[in-house]
Amino acid sequence: xxxxxxxxxxxxxxxxxxxxxxxxxxxxxxxxxxxxxxxxxxxxxxxxxxxxxxxxxxxxxxxxxxxxxxxxxxxxxxxxxxxxxxxxxxxxxxxxxxxxxxxxxxxxxxxxxxxxxxxxxxxxxxxxxxxxxxxxxxxxxxxxxxxxxxxxxxxxxxxxxxxxxxxxxxxxxxxxxxxxxxxxxxxxxxxxxxxxxxxxxxxxxxxxxxxxxxxxxxxxxxxxxxxxxxxxxxxxxxxxxxxxxxxxxxxxxxxxxxxxxxxxxxxxxxxxxxxxxxxxxxxxxxxxxxxxxxxxxxxxxxxxxxxxxxxxxxxxxxxxxxxxxxxxxxxxxxxxxxxxxxxxxxxxxxxxxxxxxxxxxxxxxxxxxxxxxxxxxxxxxxxxxxxxxxxxxxxxxxxxxxxxxxxxxxxxxxxxxxxxxxxx
DNA sequence: GCCCCTTTGAAGCTT
DNA sequence: AAGCTTCAAAGGGGC
Numbered sequence: 057x058x059x060x061x062x063x064x065x066x067x068x069x070x071x072x073x074x075x076x077x078x079x080x081x082x083x084x085x086x087x088x089x090x091x092x093x094x095x096x097x098x099x100x101x102x103x104x105x106x107x108x109x110x111x112x113x114x115x116x117x118x119x120x121x122x123x124x125x126x127x128x129x130x131x132x133x134x135x136x137x138x139x140x141x142x143x144x145x146x147x148x149x150x151x152x153x154x155x156x157x158x159x160x161x162x163x164x165x166x167x168x169x170x171x172x173x174x175x176x177x178x179x180x181x182x183x184x185x186x187x188x189x190x191x192x193x194x195x196x197x198x199x200x201x202x203x204x205x206x207x208x209x210x211x212x213x214x215x216x217x218x219x220x221x222x223x224x225x226x227x228x229x230x231x232x233x234x235x236x237x238x239x240x241x242x243x244x245x246x247x248x249x250x251x252x253x254x255x256x257x258x259x260x261x262x263x264x265x266x267x268x269x270x271x272x273x274x275x276x277x278x279x280x281x282x283x284x285x286x287x288x289x290x291x292x293x294x295x296x297x298x299x300x301x302x303x304x305x306x307x308x309x310x311x312x313x314x315x316x317x318x319x320x321x322x323x324x325x326x327x328x329x330x331x332x333x334x335x336x337x338x339x340x341x342x343x344x345x346x347x348x349x350x351x352x353x354x355x356x357x358x359x360x361x362x363x364x365x366x367x368x369x370x371x372x373x374x375x376x377x378x379x380x381x382x383x384x385x386x387x388x389x390x391x392x393x394x395x396x397x398x399x400x401x402x403x404x405x406x407x408x409x410x411x412x413x414x415x416x417x418x419x420x421x422x423x424x425x426x427x428x429x430x431x432x433x434x435x436x437x438x439x440x441x442x443x444x445x446x447x448x449x450x451x452x453x454x455x456x457x458x459x460x461x462x463x464x465x466x467x468x469x470x471x472x473x474x475x476x477x478x479x480x
Numbered sequence: 481g482c483c484c485c486t487t488t489g490a491a492g493c494t495t
Numbered sequence: 496a497a498g499c500t501t502c503a504a505a506g507g508g509g510c
Contacts, residue, residue, distance in 0.1 A: 385503060386503045387490085387503080388503060389488065389490055390490095391487070392489075392503060409507055410505095410506070410507050410508075411485075411487095411505040411507070413486075414486085414506085415485085415486040416486060418486090418487065418488090419486075419487040422487080422488070423488095437489080437490085453490070453501080453503090454491080454493080456501080456502060457492075457500090457502080459502090
């Protein structure tokens with residue numbers, strides 16, 4: 057299992073994972089994704105077939121032909137990571153991610169020794185080139201001035217194929233990263249992206265004018281103190297957070313967030329734990345319920361807490377207080393990130409609606425991804441975890457244990473429900 | 481309205 | 496250490 061080594065020893069996408077991927081991919085990446093998109097759900101379901109039956113007609117060449125289809129999505133992913141990496145770079149203490157050659161390429165030439173696929177010593181030159189080529193700055197109207205002339209535009213991706221278009225300039229990453237508060241206006245970029253622009257009044261980085269940066273920044277000037285996530289502005293549309301800053305800042309039980317200068321500018325130049333008082337019931341002081349705080353919707357099972365959980369809490373802490381704790385979601389793993397990005401595409405292509413079926417397809421497609429493509433998601437997931445750990449230093453995955461009803465474990469490990477042998 | 485389904489991966493827990 | 500469990504997302508379907 058890939059391990060995070062905190063400050064940079066993370067070897068996301070461990071070899072064993074990838075080996076597993078490869079092995080599985082050879083066997084199960086046989087889905088024919090060329091099935092007509094007009095096929096409706098009933099047809100799909102009625103045509104449920106054993107995967108192996110169809111696999112026999114599939115070939116590696118077919119798979120190879122199909123791979124480029126993911127490029128446009130990855131392009132959008134890279135845009136996200138571009139922002140993501142910039143945000144993370146600002147979190148670093150000026151060392152690890154210091155001084156990228158160009159702000160639009162925050163990870164460019166940055167030695168990430170933890171990543172065996174992207175930039176460690178074993179990284180192939182081609183992979184490094186790939187990084188350089190695949191991380192264009194936002195290619196959006198109005199941001200041309202920010203574009204590095206050296207950077208390839210998405211048009212450089214020769215194997216690009218048409219994909220589902222995001223209507224109305226919806227950021228293609230909206231299905232990928234959902235840190236943002238959906239109430240945020242998409243018109244204003246986050247201040248942390250252009251720290252050089254200082255508010256003339258306060259002297260702190262101000263929110264640049266929309267014309268100065270990409271229109272994909274959702275953080276509205278009015279959303280003071282409602283920064284959901286340093287990357288929340290990435291996802292102006294869906295507004296589903298992955299995790300949040302607890303209401304009222306970083307109060308108990310996660311008070312230890314180290315908000316150094318870079319971090320504070322990352323989160324928000326206008327947001328400080330000292331500036332805001334805890335709004336009631338997970339509401340930001342703006343009155344906007346923070347989308348990342350999902351405690352009311354999570355089924356609470358206080359009796360199902362692990363012993364360690366109890367040990368972590370004050371013995372006199374009332375149960376009510378525990379219940380009030382904001383539910384901080386787990387950071388998304390690589391596959392989850394991939395799913396978020398690709399789900400819409402699969403839905404459009406297959407006209408499937410049932411997530412279970414879609415996820416099956418996504419799972420197969422995940423295995424069909426190339427090593428490099430997967431590595432991107434592993435990298436993004438690693439950054440997610442890194443950022444998450446910085447946002448919630450005291451958070452543990454076990455904190456969420458028992459907050460959902462225990463799911464039944466299937467007692468039939470070898471027999472998949474045929475109803476979900478879906479093909480697209 | 482809640483849970484199941486389904487996927488992979490990360491992390492915690494148990495043996 | 497290995498294996499198991501839970502939870503992340505998603506949304507239709509079932510009860």
